Amino acid sequence: MRGMYIHIPFCHQICHYCDFNKVFFKNQPVDEYIESMGKELTLMQEDGISFEGIETVFLGGGTPTSLSEKQLDRLLSIIQEHVDVKSLKEFSTEANPDELTLGKLRVLKDGGVNRLSIGVQSFDAEMLTKIGRTHSPGDAERVVTDARKVGFENISIDLIYGLPGQSRMQWEDTLIKATELDLPHYSGYSLIVEPKTVFYNLMNKGKLPLPGEDMEAEMFHMLIDHMEKNGRQQYEISNFSLPGLQSIHNKIYWENDTYAGVGAGAHGFLMGNRYSNIGPIAKYMEKVNSGLRPIQNTHIVTTIESMEEELFLGLRMSEGVSSSHFLKKFGKELDEVYGSTLDSLIQSGLIERVGERIKLTKIGVFRGNEVFQQFLN
Incomplete structure (x- = not known):
């Protein structure tokens, strides 16, 4: 096993395009859920799954940074009980710009996290509101400055193109502002309208003014050209980096290699099996607390x-x-x-x-x- 993915399904705000397993943070058993993931890790080890020699850990969601400093600290302590964090090549977390305070950055850094993947999506304030984001362009710039202050160097930001009503000029402005931050890694994704999202419902009602295929292709071309001009190599269709600073964890997926999935709704690939965990948080916790691994589905890969x-x-x-x-x-x-x-x-x-x-x-x-x-x- 080369990597471990840990799912934090809590969000303070649900983005209009997101179809990942997530719930609103308020009134959720967050502390209990964190402890349940520790129990799942123990159950995996009792099942003979070794975490020795793994290369990466990735905290995804949902929003890992929706957790408080105390909750983040507890989560990282649990991970350290099962994984030799100091030997990891990469320890990443996803983050929202308006939730990543200096205090949380210090907790993450002290807990062994060495890479940040920040969901910026756009540097256009109006566009951010349209897609259900709660941060401002200024928040994105501030959090990069704060992260560097705390000692983070390996920082990536996500961007999205093909958004409703997005113009060529808006996308170009976002690309310019993104590369002005001079980060080692950028991800740029075209919008995919998934079922069970706000955008999907709007599209079905004819109220989602998406750019056409030609405009989307042009925006992709702009992304590639802009990153190339700024010295970021396209090492995967949607990902660009300085030499030697590719996302190791994501490469494990693309190299069709093995990784553990931990948490409600998480997916993993171990010993020739692809599996997914129970999605609903209460049912996930109930299963783990009864001493059983919370696997919903298993598929033996031929x-x-x-x-x-x-x-x-x-x-x-x-x-x-x-x-x-x-x-x-x-x-x-x-x-x-x-x-x-x-x-x-x-x-x-x-x-x-x-x-x-x-x-x-x-x-x-x-x-x-x-x-x-x-x-x-």
Whole structure:
């Protein structure tokens, strides 16, 4: 196992585009939930799952920084009881700009966290309100300054394009302000309207003025160009960094490697099984407190499925898929399994062979979903 994902499902505000497992913070059993995650970690170890030698821990949500300083401190103490935090290559947390106080930053730093992933999304105040965010552009700038003051150097911010009513000029302004912060890492995602979200309901009512596909493609192009001009290399379709500062935890997902999922609704991939935990917090806690692991669903990944995942996840990365690694992992040549599909995609100009690797072309990056679909039965 290379990584561990820990889910904090609490939010003080639900964003209009979010479909992750989350609840409003108020009146929730937050302290009890934190203790339950400690019990889950113990149950996993009793099941023979070793946390020795893991490379990364990632706190996601929800919003980990919705927790108080005391709650964050307790959570980090529990993690330290099970994981040798000092040996981690990367210990990340997601954060909201208006919740990440100097006090919380110090608690995180003292608890071993060494990377921040901050949900900025936009530097346009009006747009932030439209999408249900509660922070201001000034909050985003302030929190980066505070984080550096406390000693954080590995800082990333998330940005979203293709938002309702978003103009080319607004997106360009956000990109300029983002790179003026001179951070080592940026993530830029196109808006996906998911079921059970505010935006999904508005879209069904015809009240969500989204940019068209052409404008979205242009915004993606702007993102790539702007990051390249500012020395941030595109190492994955939506992620850009200075050399050597890629997200190790996210690369574990794209490299189709193993990780534990801890907490309500968390997903994991261990010993050939993909699993998901019980989502509702009360039911999750009830299961753990009864001495049982809170697994809702388990799927044994077949060899064919694992091969498919190796391709459509690996091709997301700029370095692409290694033919020699594929052979070592599956005992079969890449061309033996996918030769005709690869030849077709090469002829279409969507992928290319570079040495022993298969990669998306520049055109393929823009048509990634079309490429990935070719590897799914």
